[in-house]
Amino acid sequence: MTRHLLSATALIALMSALPAGAQTLRIGLSDDADILDPDQSRTFVGRIVYAGLCDKLVDLDAQANIIPMLATDWSWSDDGMALVMDLREGVVFHDGTPFDADAVVANITRSMTLPESRRKSELSSVAGIEATGPMQVTFTLTAPDASLIAQLSDRAGMMVSPTAAEAAGAEFGQNPVCSGPFKFVERIQQDRIVLEKFADYYDADRIAIERVTYRPIPDTTVRLANLRSGELDIVERIAASDVGSVSQDAALQMQEAVGLGYMAIYANIGNGDRALTPMGEDARVRQAFSLAIDREALNQVVFEGTAVPGNQPFPPSSPWFNQDLPVPARDVEAARALLAEAGIDRMPVEIQHANNPVITQMMQVIQAMVAEAGFDVTLRATEFATLLSEQTAGNFQLSRSDWSGRPDPDGNLHQFVTCEGGINDPRYCNPEVDRLLNEARAANDRKVRKDLYDQAGVILNQDLPVIYLGHQTYIFALDQGVQGFEAFPDGMIRLQDVTLSQ
Amino acid sequence: MLIYIAKRLLVALPTLLIVSMLVFGLQMLLPGDPVLAMAGEDRDPETLARIRAQLNLDDPVPVQYLRWLGGVVQGDFGTSLRTGQPVSELILQKLPVTIQLAVMAMIFAALIGIPAGIIAAVRKGGVLDWTANIVALSGLSIPNFWLGIMLILLVSVNLGWLPASGYESIFVDPVRSLETMIMPAFVLGTGLAATLMRHTRSSMLGVLSADYIRTARAKGLTGRQVVLKHSFRNALLPVITLSALLFGELLAGAVLTEQIFTIPGFGKLIVDAVFNRDYAVVQGVVLCTAVGFLLMNLIADVVSVLLNPRMRAAL
Numbered sequence: 067m068t069r070h071l072l073s074a075t076a077l078i079a080l081m082s083a084l085p086a087g088a089q090t091l092r093i094g095l096s097d098d099a100d101i102l103d104p105d106q107s108r109t110f111v112g113r114i115v116y117a118g119l120c121d122k123l124v125d126l127d128a129q130a131n132i133i134p135m136l137a138t139d140w141s142w143s144d145d146g147m148a149l150v151m152d153l154r155e156g157v158v159f160h161d162g163t164p165f166d167a168d169a170v171v172a173n174i175t176r177s178m179t180l181p182e183s184r185r186k187s188e189l190s191s192v193a194g195i196e197a198t199g200p201m202q203v204t205f206t207l208t209a210p211d212a213s214l215i216a217q218l219s220d221r222a223g224m225m226v227s228p229t230a231a232e233a234a235g236a237e238f239g240q241n242p243v244c245s246g247p248f249k250f251v252e253r254i255q256q257d258r259i260v261l262e263k264f265a266d267y268y269d270a271d272r273i274a275i276e277r278v279t280y281r282p283i284p285d286t287t288v289r290l291a292n293l294r295s296g297e298l299d300i301v302e303r304i305a306a307s308d309v310g311s312v313s314q315d316a317a318l319q320m321q322e323a324v325g326l327g328y329m330a331i332y333a334n335i336g337n338g339d340r341a342l343t344p345m346g347e348d349a350r351v352r353q354a355f356s357l358a359i360d361r362e363a364l365n366q367v368v369f370e371g372t373a374v375p376g377n378q379p380f381p382p383s384s385p386w387f388n389q390d391l392p393v394p395a396r397d398v399e400a401a402r403a404l405l406a407e408a409g410i411d412r413m414p415v416e417i418q419h420a421n422n423p424v425i426t427q428m429m430q431v432i433q434a435m436v437a438e439a440g441f442d443v444t445l446r447a448t449e450f451a452t453l454l455s456e457q458t459a460g461n462f463q464l465s466r467s468d469w470s471g472r473p474d475p476d477g478n479l480h481q482f483v484t485c486e487g488g489i490n491d492p493r494y495c496n497p498e499v500d501r502l503l504n505e506a507r508a509a510n511d512r513k514v515r516k517d518l519y520d521q522a523g524v525i526l527n528q529d530l531p532v533i534y535l536g537h538q539t540y541i542f543a544l545d546q547g548v549q550g551f552e553a554f555p556d557g558m559i560r561l562q563d564v565t566l567s568q
Numbered sequence: 569m570l571i572y573i574a575k576r577l578l579v580a581l582p583t584l585l586i587v588s589m590l591v592f593g594l595q596m597l598l599p600g601d602p603v604l605a606m607a608g609e610d611r612d613p614e615t616l617a618r619i620r621a622q623l624n625l626d627d628p629v630p631v632q633y634l635r636w637l638g639g640v641v642q643g644d645f646g647t648s649l650r651t652g653q654p655v656s657e658l659i660l661q662k663l664p665v666t667i668q669l670a671v672m673a674m675i676f677a678a679l680i681g682i683p684a685g686i687i688a689a690v691r692k693g694g695v696l697d698w699t700a701n702i703v704a705l706s707g708l709s710i711p712n713f714w715l716g717i718m719l720i721l722l723v724s725v726n727l728g729w730l731p732a733s734g735y736e737s738i739f740v741d742p743v744r745s746l747e748t749m750i751m752p753a754f755v756l757g758t759g760l761a762a763t764l765m766r767h768t769r770s771s772m773l774g775v776l777s778a779d780y781i782r783t784a785r786a787k788g789l790t791g792r793q794v795v796l797k798h799s800f801r802n803a804l805l806p807v808i809t810l811s812a813l814l815f816g817e818l819l820a821g822a823v824l825t826e827q828i829f830t831i832p833g834f835g836k837l838i839v840d841a842v843f844n845r846d847y848a849v850v851q852g853v854v855l856c857t858a859v860g861f862l863l864m865n866l867i868a869d870v871v872s873v874l875l876n877p878r879m880r881a882a883l
Contacts, residue, residue: 098840101652108608181622187612239652255651255661256840257735257832283733283830287717292732295724451600451845454611458604470609481612488612 089566090277091548093559094289094301098256098282103239104224105176105183110470110557111282114302116224117558118261118278120244123151123170123223124215130326130384130473130555132215136165136225136245142510146210153201157268159227160249167197172228174205182236187488188222189214210508212515216474247273247561256282274550274565290543293318299545299566300559305424306369312543322541323553324374324381326471328478329428331417331533336493337460344408345415345463352530354404355415355464358439359432360396361536368428374537378523379469379478381537386475386516388523401439412440418456419466421447428535429466457491465491468538473556475519476507483531494531569873573866580862587858588640588851592633595847602845606649623649636851645855646848648841655852658837663856665735666833669756669825670818672749674811676757677764682807684761685768689776689803690795700765707762712821716755716828723751733830752829756821760814767810771803805872812868816861 099112104120107113125135137151157165174195177185191211198204205214217223230243242250247269248261259280263273281298283289286305290312292298304312312318333352334341344351361375377393380386405411415436419429426447433443448456457465472478480503481487485495499522506518526532540557550563603619604611620626624635639646645655681704688700724732731748738745775781776799784798823835830836834853841849 100650106652108606108610181618184607184610184615186618187610187615236652254832255653255658256836257830281734281830285828285830288720288733288828288830291717291720291725295720295728295732297724297732297734449600449843451602451605451843454604455599455601458601458611488614 089275090279091275091300091561091564091566092279092281092298094292094298095280095282096286096289096303097284099259099280101239102242102250102253102259103236104221104226104242104244105180105185106236106239107221108184111280111302113221114557114559115259115261115280116221116244116246118248118561119242119246119250120224120226121157121246122220123218123225126219126473126554126556128323128552128554132219132473135219136170137218140215146212146508146510147207149205149207149214150198151203151205153203154268155201157245158266159225159230159245160243160264161227161230162266163227163229165225165245166200167203169225169228170203171195171197172231173225174203174222176226176228176231177222180236185222188217188220210510212507212510213472213474213476213480216472216477219473248278251277269562272562274563275561278561293543293545296545299548300551301543302540302557302559304541304543306372306541308543309370309372309541317546319544319546319548320541321544321551321553322372322539323555323557324383325538325540325557326473326478326555327469328376328379328381328471328537329373329468329535330466331535332457332462332465332467332492333531333533334460334462334464334492335529335531336495337491340460340463341493343463344410344413348408349529350404350408351410351413352533353528354401354408354439355436355441356530356533357394357397357401357404358436358441359533359535360435361393363396363435364428364431365536367431368424369536369538372539372541374539376536377527377534379482379532379534380475386519388520390520391523391527396435398439401436405440410440412442414442414444415463416444416446417464417466418446418448418453418462420450420453422450425466460491460493462491464533471556475515476503479503479519479522480507483526492531494529496525496529499525499529569870573870576866576869580859580866583862584855584858588637588855589633591851591854592636592847593629595845595850596629598842598845600845602649602847605843605845636848640855645852648849649846650841650844650849655848658849659834659852659856662832662834662837664737665831666819666822666826666835668738668745669749669752669822669831669833670815672753673756673760673818673821676753677760677814678811680757681761681764682768685765685807686772686795686800688765688769689772690791692773697769700769704762704765707758710758712755712759712824713828715758716752716825719751719755720828733828735831735833748829748831752825752831755828756818756825759821760818763814763817764807764811768803768807771806772799775799775803801875805876808871808875809868812864815864819857819860 095111095114097109097111099115100107100109102115104116122135123137124132127133136154136157138154139152141150153167153170159165177183178189178192191207191209191214193206193208195203195205225245227243231238247264247267249264251260251262253259261278263276267273283292286308289301290304290308293301312320334346365371365373365375374381375393376382377391378387382393417429419425429445433445436443453467456462457467469478481489483490483494484500484503502518502522506515509515540553542553544551547567549565554560603616603625606619607615636646647654648658684700688697691697720732723730730751734748736744736748781794781799784794822833823839826833826835827839838850838853
């Protein structure tokens with residue numbers, strides 16, 4: 067009895083000795099991150115980890131506006147060929163290296179020159195960077211590029227410790243050292259990534275969490291089950307089919323934000339022999355196809371109303387959305403008339419798509435919708451890597467794939483629809499579109515840019531190399547104990563102001 | 569005996585070589601460009617060309633294969649395209665996880681399957697036999713992934729008894745390690761238990777009708793002695809061989825089980841590697857699995873020899 071009493075007392079003493087705020091936030095990711103080096107990585111989930119680990123020159127707010135982070139202020143030269151950034155004072159990297167202009171120069175240089183760097187194309191407009199003061203850098207450009215700032219709000223703008231980067235080289239990702247609110251502790255491949263609070267963070271008052279564990283759990287059902295059983299506190303990207311049960315669960319809450327990207331069908335316009343069908347050669351046929359789709363019904367049936375119907379590379383809620391081109395209602399008669407104008411009664415179409423259940427369902431619904439207008443659709447489901455290969459190689463008539471989106475409108479358009487665009491798989495080429503998009507890239511005035519994008523949007527809406535269907539929503543499910551979390555349109559999990567109570 | 573083992577190991581070498589060639593060739597037949605899979609959304613032609621050159625993927629396939637083989641001979645399995653980690657390090661990290669899962673599943677299977685098989689054989693045609701058969705049939709027919717998800721929902725979400733997923737090394741936190749492994753091992757073990765039960769049963773039935781058992785009974789031995797000492801030991805031989813063969817099935821099952829319970833083991837490693845076209849990892853894992861499979865067979869043969877004096881004479 068005495069012994070029991072003793073051990074109970076000891077236990078209580080031990081429990082009260084633990085700091086009350088020793089909180090670990092456990093986050094369920096839908097995939098395992100790849101290498102944790104901002105210059106080398108490419109996965110979406112990797113970026114979620116960076117939101118805790120690595121601060122960037124600039125950040126996005128909940129409306130996807132660019133806001134200061136490590137750069138407090140910036141300005142463009144009149145000719146748009148130079149960008150001057152003032153840097154935040156009093157910031158240190160996790161290894162104690164001070165953050166200053168030299169550190170930024172080293173970082174941008176690394177992104178541009180490291181052989182393994184994946185950031186080269188994002189920084190392709192940068193000719194050079196120099197320290198023009200202890201806390202000021204100046205980017206010089208090869209051509210005006212308004213989208214550069216937005217690039218710096220992501221991995222290209224993440225600052226790693228130059229000391230650590232130089233010591234580790236391409237191996238940096240095994241033990242990343244940045245300046246974010248949390249520092250790297252350990253990683254077990256495919257199991258967990260652990261970060262702990264960085265005491266010297268410049269904005270430490272806003273960080274209440276002591277430790278963060280990211281766990282990759284690809285299966286959405288299992289990810290949600292882990293949240294329900296209390297193994298996790300936040301899970302990202304839950305399935306639309308689970309939204310109903312989560313919102314009815316008193317122990318859980320939900321946060322969502324419309325993403326920056328889009329869901330679309332790419333039409334092969336000029337990529338090899340498979341473009342040589344009415345679908346590739348006659349814009350009226352593509353218009354008919356687009357008109358035969360009921361985008362709102364798609365949203366209701368496949369996404370339980372959680373997505374947003376759309377017809378442009380930006381969601382209707384975006385300031386870049388062209389209000390003169392509203393999302394069209396389904397019009398089978400008009401679609402039939404357009405087909406008849408093109409001299410077609412019925413025509414076969416093959417659409418390739420990724421073989422996951424949601425997209426497959428979506429395509430089956432589309433298949434049924436367009437059949438009424440005269441399209442006999444054959445669906446070809448392939449695994450994602452294969453889909454990308456086929457799409458690049460031009461072995462498709464129509465191809466269904468998604469774009470995760472970029473905060474700057476340029477990132478959702480330029481590389482897809484300009485003649486020399488890096489991922490212009492339809493091989494669509496219209497000099498007028500090129501001119502408008504190049505001018506929009508070079509202009510720094512928001513109104514001028516909006517006008518140019520609107521003009522390009524009108525042409526693209528006629529030519530339809532890309533048939534936009536809608537925009538996905540990032541849906542997070544959280545334990546009721548998590549407070550202060552906000553969903554962002556880039557789908558990142560920002561840990562500032564997040565608290566945890568049991 | 570040692571000579572026998574050495575001979576067997578020698579014979580295994582060409583098998584491994586053929587396996588590695590097959591896997592390498594089959595991977596090249598897979599549609600989907602590894603460079604595209606690696607590049608993800610940043611797939612402009614320049615980036616693609618850069619990655620391709622970095623990884624020597626422009627070389628002819630035989631050259632790539634020989635380069636890989638040359639590395640393996642020197643103990644270098646290459647590095648993962650996705651994470652930049654050495655493949656050998658990845659394998660060493662994941663192997664203990666899957667071994668733990670496989671061993672625990674095997675224990676489950678043996679504990680359930682073998683006694684059930686014996687009882688079913690002894691009570692052939694009786695209620696217990698039928699029950700065991702029906703349970704075994706269910707065990708074989710229920711898919712792993714379904715059983716896994718149902719168990720998670722019941723045991724973790726509703727009852728809150730066990731963690732829904734995850735993994736902890738047995739050396740770091742043994743209790744947590746067992747907690748996280750019980751459900752996956754059970755799920756993985758059920759199918760095996762069924763197979764083991766069926767084979768134990770038929771093997772026991774064969775032995776029980778043999779002449780020497782009749783003699784043993786005639787000598788006046790008790791039922792227990794006849795069943796456990798005389799029949800079971802002999803009936804065990806085919807079961808052991810089978811267990812070794814089931815090892816392959818176990819690994820295949822581990823692929824699914826590890827996905828459901830998100831256990832960072834071999835199965836998850838290879839599935840992710842295939843989807844990411846991470847060739848070096850796929851190669852390394854398959855080669856290791858083949859080695860493991862061959863070793864298990866060898867061990868099974870050695871154990872059979874030890875259990876059966878007649879086979880010892882045949883060596």
